Amino acid sequence: MKEQILAATVVVFTVVAMADASRVPPYLARDCKHWCKDNNQALYCCGPPGITYPPFIRNHPGKCPSVRSTCTGVRSYRPKLCPHDGACDFRSKCCYDACVEHHVCKTVEFY
Structure with missing residues:
Protein backbone atom coordinates (compact mmCIF):
# COMPACT_ATOMS: atom_id res chain seq x y z
CA MET A 1 0.00 0.00 0.00
CA LYS A 2 2.80 2.44 0.90
CA GLU A 3 4.54 1.62 -2.38
CA GLN A 4 1.39 2.47 -4.37
CA ILE A 5 0.99 5.79 -2.57
CA LEU A 6 4.65 6.61 -3.15
CA ALA A 7 4.38 5.68 -6.84
CA ALA A 8 1.24 7.81 -7.26
CA THR A 9 2.95 10.75 -5.54
CA VAL A 10 5.96 10.47 -7.86
CA VAL A 11 3.71 10.41 -10.93
CA VAL A 12 1.75 13.48 -9.80
CA PHE A 13 4.96 15.36 -8.95
CA THR A 14 6.46 14.52 -12.37
CA VAL A 15 3.36 15.70 -14.26
CA VAL A 16 3.22 18.96 -12.29
CA ALA A 17 6.95 19.58 -12.80
CA MET A 18 6.65 18.99 -16.56
CA ALA A 19 3.67 21.35 -16.81
CA ASP A 20 5.53 24.08 -14.92
CA ALA A 21 8.67 23.64 -17.03
CA SER A 22 6.75 24.15 -20.26
CA ARG A 23 5.27 27.51 -19.23
CA VAL A 24 7.05 30.71 -20.13
CA PRO A 25 6.25 33.74 -17.98
CA PRO A 26 5.14 37.00 -19.64
CA TYR A 27 7.62 39.87 -19.73
CA LEU A 28 7.11 43.59 -19.49
CA ALA A 29 7.13 45.34 -22.87
CA ARG A 30 9.87 47.77 -21.86
CA ASP A 31 12.24 44.87 -21.06
CA CYS A 32 11.61 42.89 -24.25
CA LYS A 33 14.47 42.50 -26.75
CA HIS A 34 12.59 40.58 -29.49
CA TRP A 35 8.92 40.39 -30.49
CA CYS A 36 7.34 37.41 -32.27
CA LYS A 37 3.85 36.48 -33.50
CA ASP A 38 2.03 33.46 -32.09
CA ASN A 39 -0.19 31.14 -34.16
CA ASN A 40 -3.02 33.74 -33.96
CA GLN A 41 -0.70 36.52 -35.24
CA ALA A 42 -0.69 38.22 -31.82
CA LEU A 43 2.62 39.81 -30.77
CA TYR A 44 4.35 38.53 -27.64
CA CYS A 45 7.80 38.95 -26.13
CA CYS A 46 10.01 36.12 -27.38
CA GLY A 47 13.31 37.73 -26.32
CA PRO A 48 13.15 38.08 -22.54
CA PRO A 49 15.59 40.28 -20.61
CA GLY A 50 18.73 38.69 -19.24
CA ILE A 51 19.19 36.26 -22.14
CA THR A 52 21.70 37.02 -24.89
CA TYR A 53 20.93 35.58 -28.31
CA PRO A 54 23.18 35.50 -31.38
CA PRO A 55 22.44 38.31 -33.86
CA PHE A 56 19.86 37.78 -36.59
CA ILE A 57 21.70 37.27 -39.88
CA ARG A 58 19.21 35.55 -42.19
CA ASN A 59 16.37 33.07 -42.11
CA HIS A 60 17.35 29.42 -42.31
CA PRO A 61 16.14 27.51 -45.38
CA GLY A 62 13.06 25.32 -45.13
CA LYS A 63 9.69 25.72 -43.50
CA CYS A 64 8.37 25.43 -39.95
CA PRO A 65 6.27 22.33 -39.25
CA SER A 66 2.53 22.90 -38.78
CA VAL A 67 1.48 24.12 -35.34
CA ARG A 75 8.81 15.63 -23.87
CA SER A 76 12.14 13.87 -24.08
CA TYR A 77 14.01 17.17 -23.49
CA ARG A 78 13.29 20.80 -22.71
CA LYS A 93 14.08 27.08 -37.57
CA CYS A 94 12.60 29.21 -34.82
CA CYS A 95 8.91 28.26 -34.91
CA TYR A 96 5.92 28.87 -32.66
CA THR A 107 13.65 20.65 -37.32
CA VAL A 108 12.88 22.22 -40.71
CA GLU A 109 10.60 20.72 -43.32
CA PHE A 110 11.45 20.88 -47.03
CA TYR A 111 8.66 20.62 -49.58
Whole structure:
Protein backbone atom coordinates (compact mmCIF):
# COMPACT_ATOMS: atom_id res chain seq x y z
CA MET A 1 0.00 0.00 0.00
CA LYS A 2 2.80 2.44 0.90
CA GLU A 3 4.54 1.62 -2.38
CA GLN A 4 1.39 2.47 -4.37
CA ILE A 5 0.99 5.79 -2.57
CA LEU A 6 4.65 6.61 -3.15
CA ALA A 7 4.38 5.68 -6.84
CA ALA A 8 1.24 7.81 -7.26
CA THR A 9 2.95 10.75 -5.54
CA VAL A 10 5.96 10.47 -7.86
CA VAL A 11 3.71 10.41 -10.93
CA VAL A 12 1.75 13.48 -9.80
CA PHE A 13 4.96 15.36 -8.95
CA THR A 14 6.46 14.52 -12.37
CA VAL A 15 3.36 15.70 -14.26
CA VAL A 16 3.22 18.96 -12.29
CA ALA A 17 6.95 19.58 -12.80
CA MET A 18 6.65 18.99 -16.56
CA ALA A 19 3.67 21.35 -16.81
CA ASP A 20 5.53 24.08 -14.92
CA ALA A 21 8.67 23.64 -17.03
CA SER A 22 6.75 24.15 -20.26
CA ARG A 23 5.27 27.51 -19.23
CA VAL A 24 7.05 30.71 -20.13
CA PRO A 25 6.25 33.74 -17.98
CA PRO A 26 5.14 37.00 -19.64
CA TYR A 27 7.62 39.87 -19.73
CA LEU A 28 7.11 43.59 -19.49
CA ALA A 29 7.13 45.34 -22.87
CA ARG A 30 9.87 47.77 -21.86
CA ASP A 31 12.24 44.87 -21.06
CA CYS A 32 11.61 42.89 -24.25
CA LYS A 33 14.47 42.50 -26.75
CA HIS A 34 12.59 40.58 -29.49
CA TRP A 35 8.92 40.39 -30.49
CA CYS A 36 7.34 37.41 -32.27
CA LYS A 37 3.85 36.48 -33.50
CA ASP A 38 2.03 33.46 -32.09
CA ASN A 39 -0.19 31.14 -34.16
CA ASN A 40 -3.02 33.74 -33.96
CA GLN A 41 -0.70 36.52 -35.24
CA ALA A 42 -0.69 38.22 -31.82
CA LEU A 43 2.62 39.81 -30.77
CA TYR A 44 4.35 38.53 -27.64
CA CYS A 45 7.80 38.95 -26.13
CA CYS A 46 10.01 36.12 -27.38
CA GLY A 47 13.31 37.73 -26.32
CA PRO A 48 13.15 38.08 -22.54
CA PRO A 49 15.59 40.28 -20.61
CA GLY A 50 18.73 38.69 -19.24
CA ILE A 51 19.19 36.26 -22.14
CA THR A 52 21.70 37.02 -24.89
CA TYR A 53 20.93 35.58 -28.31
CA PRO A 54 23.18 35.50 -31.38
CA PRO A 55 22.44 38.31 -33.86
CA PHE A 56 19.86 37.78 -36.59
CA ILE A 57 21.70 37.27 -39.88
CA ARG A 58 19.21 35.55 -42.19
CA ASN A 59 16.37 33.07 -42.11
CA HIS A 60 17.35 29.42 -42.31
CA PRO A 61 16.14 27.51 -45.38
CA GLY A 62 13.06 25.32 -45.13
CA LYS A 63 9.69 25.72 -43.50
CA CYS A 64 8.37 25.43 -39.95
CA PRO A 65 6.27 22.33 -39.25
CA SER A 66 2.53 22.90 -38.78
CA VAL A 67 1.48 24.12 -35.34
CA ARG A 68 0.01 21.20 -33.37
CA SER A 69 -3.63 21.38 -32.39
CA THR A 70 -3.17 19.14 -29.33
CA CYS A 71 -0.43 18.75 -26.75
CA THR A 72 0.66 15.42 -25.33
CA GLY A 73 2.60 16.81 -22.37
CA VAL A 74 5.35 14.26 -23.08
CA ARG A 75 8.81 15.63 -23.87
CA SER A 76 12.14 13.87 -24.08
CA TYR A 77 14.01 17.17 -23.49
CA ARG A 78 13.29 20.80 -22.71
CA PRO A 79 12.79 22.76 -25.93
CA LYS A 80 15.28 25.49 -26.84
CA LEU A 81 13.53 28.88 -26.75
CA CYS A 82 14.42 31.33 -29.53
CA PRO A 83 13.48 34.75 -30.92
CA HIS A 84 14.72 34.08 -34.50
CA ASP A 85 16.43 31.44 -36.67
CA GLY A 86 19.89 32.72 -35.74
CA ALA A 87 19.43 31.31 -32.23
CA CYS A 88 18.92 27.77 -33.66
CA ASP A 89 21.21 25.24 -35.35
CA PHE A 90 21.36 25.63 -39.13
CA ARG A 91 19.14 22.55 -39.60
CA SER A 92 16.45 24.13 -37.40
CA LYS A 93 14.08 27.08 -37.57
CA CYS A 94 12.60 29.21 -34.82
CA CYS A 95 8.91 28.26 -34.91
CA TYR A 96 5.92 28.87 -32.66
CA ASP A 97 4.95 25.95 -30.42
CA ALA A 98 1.38 26.15 -29.09
CA CYS A 99 2.15 23.71 -26.26
CA VAL A 100 5.04 25.77 -24.89
CA GLU A 101 3.36 29.05 -25.96
CA HIS A 102 6.67 30.35 -27.25
CA HIS A 103 8.96 30.07 -30.27
CA VAL A 104 11.32 27.09 -30.07
CA CYS A 105 13.94 25.57 -32.38
CA LYS A 106 12.34 22.89 -34.55
CA THR A 107 13.65 20.65 -37.32
CA VAL A 108 12.88 22.22 -40.71
CA GLU A 109 10.60 20.72 -43.32
CA PHE A 110 11.45 20.88 -47.03
CA TYR A 111 8.66 20.62 -49.58
